[in-house]
Amino acid sequence: xxEMASTGETPEILFWVxxxxxxxxxxxxxTQAFVKILNKVGVSFAVLGPEEACTGDxxxxxxxxxxxxxxxxxxxxxxxxxxxxxxxxACPHCFNTIKNEYPALGGNYEVIHHxxxxxxxxxxxxxxxxxxxxxxxxxxxxxxxCYLGRANDVYEAPRDVIRALDVxxxxxxxxxxxxxxxxxxxxxxxxxxxPGRKDINVERAEEALATGATTIAVGCxxxxxxxxDGVKNKEKENEVKVYDLAEMLAKDMGI
Amino acid sequence: MSILPQVIFLLVFAVAxxxxxxxxxxxxxxxxxxxxxxxxxxxxxxWKTMLLVAFGQQKMFKKFTPAILHLMIYVAxxxxxxxxxxxxxxxxxxxxxxxxxxxxxxxxxxxxxxEFLAIAxxxxxxxxxxxxxxxxxERFTKPELNGWPAMDANLILVIEIILMFAILTMNxxxxxxxxxGVPHYTLLNGLFFSSFLQSxxxxxxxxxxxxxxxxxxxxxxxxxLAFAVYVTYxxxxxxxxxxxxxxxxNLKPKGExxxxxxxxxxxxxxxxxxxxxxxxxxxxxxRFGAKDINDLSWVxxxxxxxxxxxxxxxxxxxxxxxxxxxxxxxIMMDVRDRAEEVGKSMDSGxxxxxxxxxxxxxxxxxxxxxxxxxxxxxxxxxxxxxxPLSIIxxxxxxxxxxxxxxxxxxxxxxQNMETAFSPWKFPPSDRFNWAEKVKNEEIKEN
Numbered sequence: 001x002x003e004m005a006s007t008g009e010t011p012e013i014l015f016w017v018x019x020x021x022x023x024x025x026x027x028x029x030x031t032q033a034f035v036k037i038l039n040k041v042g043v044s045f046a047v048l049g050p051e052e053a054c055t056g057d058x059x060x061x062x063x064x065x066x067x068x069x070x071x072x073x074x075x076x077x078x079x080x081x082x083x084x085x086x087x088x089x090a091c092p093h094c095f096n097t098i099k100n101e102y103p104a105l106g107g108n109y110e111v112i113h114h115x116x117x118x119x120x121x122x123x124x125x126x127x128x129x130x131x132x133x134x135x136x137x138x139x140x141x142x143x144x145x146c147y148l149g150r151a152n153d154v155y156e157a158p159r160d161v162i163r164a165l166d167v168x169x170x171x172x173x174x175x176x177x178x179x180x181x182x183x184x185x186x187x188x189x190x191x192x193x194x195p196g197r198k199d200i201n202v203e204r205a206e207e208a209l210a211t212g213a214t215t216i217a218v219g220c221x222x223x224x225x226x227x228x229d230g231v232k233n234k235e236k237e238n239e240v241k242v243y244d245l246a247e248m249l250a251k252d253m254g255i
Numbered sequence: 256m257s258i259l260p261q262v263i264f265l266l267v268f269a270v271a272x273x274x275x276x277x278x279x280x281x282x283x284x285x286x287x288x289x290x291x292x293x294x295x296x297x298x299x300x301x302w303k304t305m306l307l308v309a310f311g312q313q314k315m316f317k318k319f320t321p322a323i324l325h326l327m328i329y330v331a332x333x334x335x336x337x338x339x340x341x342x343x344x345x346x347x348x349x350x351x352x353x354x355x356x357x358x359x360x361x362x363x364x365x366x367x368x369x370e371f372l373a374i375a376x377x378x379x380x381x382x383x384x385x386x387x388x389x390x391x392x393e394r395f396t397k398p399e400l401n402g403w404p405a406m407d408a409n410l411i412l413v414i415e416i417i418l419m420f421a422i423l424t425m426n427x428x429x430x431x432x433x434x435x436g437v438p439h440y441t442l443l444n445g446l447f448f449s450s451f452l453q454s455x456x457x458x459x460x461x462x463x464x465x466x467x468x469x470x471x472x473x474x475x476x477x478x479x480l481a482f483a484v485y486v487t488y489x490x491x492x493x494x495x496x497x498x499x500x501x502x503x504x505n506l507k508p509k510g511e512x513x514x515x516x517x518x519x520x521x522x523x524x525x526x527x528x529x530x531x532x533x534x535x536x537x538x539x540x541x542r543f544g545a546k547d548i549n550d551l552s553w554v555x556x557x558x559x560x561x562x563x564x565x566x567x568x569x570x571x572x573x574x575x576x577x578x579x580x581x582x583x584x585x586i587m588m589d590v591r592d593r594a595e596e597v598g599k600s601m602d603s604g605x606x607x608x609x610x611x612x613x614x615x616x617x618x619x620x621x622x623x624x625x626x627x628x629x630x631x632x633x634x635x636x637x638x639x640x641x642x643p644l645s646i647i648x649x650x651x652x653x654x655x656x657x658x659x660x661x662x663x664x665x666x667x668x669x670q671n672m673e674t675a676f677s678p679w680k681f682p683p684s685d686r687f688n689w690a691e692k693v694k695n696e697e698i699k700e701n
Contacts, residue, residue, distance in 0.1 A: 019677040021689070028689040035693050049687035053676035061629050061648065062665045063544060063655030065515045067672055069522040074676075077528075100511035105519060146630035151510025177635050178317075181573040186629030190678050191664035194626040197578025204573075 001046040001082055011046040013117075014079070014109075016089035016098065019054050020221030026228070027221045033250035034090055034114055040255055041126045045088070051078050055097040062187040069105065072097070076107035090114040090246060092147035092220045093185075099152070113148055115158040115219045115245055122164050131166050133252040140167045141213035143204065143227055144179030145220035158219045161245050165252055170211045180204050182230075184222035205230025209240060216242045264346035264476075271480035278487040282560060285598040288608075289553030294503045301502045304640070309501040314638040318567070321386070324379040328415070331372035332494065335422075338369050342476045355441045363443040370426065370448040373419040380412045380419075387412075394566030397575075399585040404564055407489050414485075418478050425471035427452035428464045437461055496561035497639040503554050504640040509631045512648060515543070544652025547613040548594050551646060558641040559590035568633035568643060574626040581626040583633035583643035589618035590646060615650050624650045625662055 004011055015038065021031040038045050056071030075098075079087075087109045089095050099111035121127040140162055148154045155176045162169050174180045183193065183200025193199055205227060208216045216231070218224050221244075228242045243251075307313045312329065315322040344353050355362045387395045387408060395405075426449035433440035456464060486492060493500075523529075545551050568583035569575050575582050593614045601607035615621075627647045634642050655661040661669070668678045676683050 017686070017689070019679060022686040023677060023679055023681045028692075031689050032693050035690070036696075039693075039697070047687070047690075049690075050683050052686060053683070054672055054678055056672070058678050059669060059672055060512055061651070062661055062668070063648070063651030063653070064661070064665075064669050065518045065543065065652055065656060066522065067669055069515075069518050070525070071672065071676065073519075073522050073526055073528070077526075096508070096510040100508050101514065104514040146628070146632075147510050150631040150635050152508050178571065178632075180576075181628045181630035181632065183573060183577075183628060186627050187665060187668070188628050190668040191625075191662050193577075194574070194579045194581075194622055196574070196580075196626075200573045200577050200628065203577050 001048050001051065004046050005082055009044075010083075012044045013046075013086045013088045014082075014084045015045045015047050016055075016087050016091070016094050017047055017052060018089060018091040018094045018221065020225075021090060022052070024221060024225070027224055027244075030090055030221070030224070030244040030246055033244070033255075034246040036250055036255045037118070037121075037127065037246060037253065040253060041121055043121075046082075048078060055094045057093040057097045058187040058190055060097075060101070061185070062190075072102060072105050072107070076102055076105055079107060079109065084109055086110045086112070088112050088114055088117045090219070090221070090244065092145040092151070093222070096147045096151050113152075113154060113157070113219065115148070115161055116154065118245060118249060119157045119160045122161065127249065127253070129164055129166075129249070129252050130254065131252075133165075133254070135165050135167045135215060135248060135252065138167050138215060139170050139211065139213040140165075140215045140217055141170050141172055141208055141211045142175075142217045142219075143172070143182065143208060143223055144175060145218065145223050146179070146181050146185050148219055149179050150177060158217070158245055161249065162217055165248060170213055172207045172211055174207065180207065182220075182223040182226035184226045189222045189225070199230075199233075201226035201230035202233050205234055205236075209234060209236055214240055215248070216240060217245055217248060218242060219245050258349065261347060261349045267477060267480065268343070268346070271484060274484050275487065278484065281598055281602065282487065282492075285594040286556045286560060287553050288549050288594060288597065289551045289556040290549070292552040292554055294554060297506055300506055301504070304504050304506070305498055305502045308504070308638070308640055309497040312638070314640075317636075317638075321383075324382050327372070327375040327379045331376045334372055335369055337365075338422075339476070339479055342472070342479075346476060351439050352441050355443070360444060363445070366426065366443055367445075367447050370423065370446055373422050374448050377416055377419045380416045384409065384412050394570040397566060397569060397582060397584070399582055399588055400564065400566075404490065404588070407491075408564070411485075411489065411491055414478070414482060418475060418482070421471045421475040421478060423449045423452055425468055425475060428456050428468040428471065431456055432461065432464050432468060435461060437465070490563045493561050493563035493639065496557065500557060500561040500639050500641065503557065505634075505642055505645070509634055513645070515652075518543070542653065543656040544654070545646065545649035546615050546653045546657070547608060548590060548597060549608055550653070551590070551614075551649060555642070555646050555649075556590060556594055558643075558646075559587045559594060561639055562587040562591065562641055563639075564588065565638065567636040567638065568641070571632040571636040573628055573630060573632065579622075579626040580620065581623045583647075586619060586623070586643045586646055587641060589614060593618050615653060619650065621654060621660070624654070 017031055020027045053071050053075055055075065056068035059071065060068035087098055092113060095111055095113045098109060142158055142162055144155065159169060181200060182204055208227065216227050218227055224242055224244055231237050231240050231242060312322065312326055315325055341354050345351055358365065386392050426446050429440055430443065430446055431453055433442040486494065542550050548556055564584055566584045572581060572583050597607050600610055624647045629644060631644060634644055671678055671680045675681060
């Protein structure tokens with residue numbers, strides 16, 4: 001972003017990478033896949049790079065409002081300085097926070113989840129799919145992220161992206177408004193679960209495996225981690241893969 | 256004719272009215288122990304939500320069988336209350352079936368509809384008793400229902416069954432008396448359902464029947480008044496509170512957490528940003544987050560009094576499903592029970608809120624609130640738009656900001672975020688490292 005600003009360029013979108021997108025070994029591949037799609041399609045975009053900080057979502061949900069607002073206000077200062085209008089992010093937590101919670105602190109942007117953005121690109125014919133590639137005809141199930149689904153009522157965009165791949169989309173028993181959390185929301189990602197019978201991600205992985213799908217599609221970095229761990233817990237990691245929507249599209253596009 | 260029954264009726268009616276007035280004032284005061292919050296925006300959307308969700312039972316229909324059974328009781332409750340109006344007029348003026356002459360044959364039709372509804376209520380209540388006590392539907396077997404809550408649920412179902420029998424008995428005996436030409440009784444054109452009961456009473460004398468008919472009438476009307484009082488002490492308050500509760504629904508996206516403006520001022524000062532509120536005298540800063548009911552919003556407390564303990568929230572809660580202590584239903588019951596405790600203490604000259612107890616700690620444990628994934632499944636599941644999540648998150652704010660007692664791993668996460676601007680401990684300068692791979696690939700391609 002800094003480079004573009006220095007040359008007077010105004011990118012169409014700001015891609016908000018997020019902490020998982022920047023640091024999580026597995027999830028960095030999603031960031032890379034999404035960027036490759038943007039490059040291929042020729043979308044003019046920028047990232048904040050080292051100027052990006054955590055949106056503060058986990059701090060706020062863990063109760064630390066001070067820390068949340070410190071993060072939020074700093075981020076808003078940076079984005080407002082660059083006169084950012086439109087933000088796209090692959091993380092539903094960043095999406096929810098910037099879209100719904102930054103306005104109260106002076107950050108007003110059009111915020112779109114990457115599933116919605118990818119759906120638009122497909123609809124506009126900018127992403128031309130090769131007919132599913134390795135996913136063609138395979139059974140795929142989509143795990144709804146709470147912060148995309150119930151929190152913001154986005155249920156169809158990710159499903160439309162999956163359908164575009166010419167696959168068989170199978171639903172889990174608990175899906176859409178009734179979708180079961182992966183167990184990571186509300187800052188649970190950053191602590192051990194409270195004592196109980198079972199881990200939530202194992203419960204959810206069992207449900208996903210029961211559909212007979214060979215791929216579990218997700219649209220959230222935390223869900224990706226939790227579902228992958230759940231599948232490993234059931235020792236099915238060789239048969240069943242967990243992918244983000246952007247990765248699936250990038251694979252199909254051969255990039 | 257003696258006016259004694261009319262006097263007794265008026266007396267009973269007045270006593271019930273007085274008790275209700277006292278109790279409703281008590282509930283109102285308890286609800287407003289919560290903090291002020293204005294939720295009057297978007298009135299069109301609020302009326303629409305109330306119409307669909309409370310009046311139209313929209314969210315009940317996510318589970319079809321109980322929804323149909325509940326609908327029958329609900330419709331019967333609303334419609335049979337029209338008949339109660341006649342009861343009241345008859346009671347005050349010593350008349351009998353005062354509406355009958357005005358409505359002509361339509362009256363008989365109306366009575367048949369009421370009888371049908373009475374049967375529908377009977378069937379539904381029996382089905383509900385079976386679901387609770389024989390089938391033991393899982394959400395009715397959770398520990399928070401042990402004792403009074405389970406009793407409360409069964410009691411109300413049994414009372415409704417008895418009240419419906421009273422209506423049918425009254426109609427059956429009333430019609431036998433009318434067919435015998437006993438004065439004062441009006442023959443209606445065949446009451447379908449109660450006619451099946453008539454055979455029980457056929458052999459009895461006129462005076463016995465009059466006694467039974469009068470007894471059933473009194474039983475029904477006194478029963479209804481007693482029921483009205485009982486409801487205000489019970490989870491069944493939802494039959495009234497569901498309406499304001501849905502009107503005051505949270506209309507914002509479910510993922511949005513309420514901002515704390517008192518924190519924003521401090522943050523802006525720390526970051527050296529001028530605030531437009533700096534000229535104003537600093538508002539009195541209370542507690543951060545919620546420790547007790549007076550820290551919550553009044554809407555949270557109204558939510559608690561509206562809860563009918565159906566447990567759909569708990570049945571959808573990922574933490575509860577996997578055996579954690581958290582149950583969103585229990586959160587709501589605890590808020591209500593604490594409000595009751597504080598209210599009673601205040602009314603008896605006790606310490607009220609300063610009784611050394613609090614919602615967090617004495618009713619709700621940290622283990623419970625720490626188990627929440629903020630997934631909004633409970634909020635989505637509630638048939639009347641109760642929001643347990645809002646309460647949980649406010650309590651987390653208290654624990655984190657007032658007690659600095661968040662779980663250790665969260666404290667480390669906070670530390671990372673303070674120093675490295677990420678919940679994980681990576682240097683901020685590495686944020687762009689992922690791009691190396693993309694750049695290298697592009698260089699190779701070119």
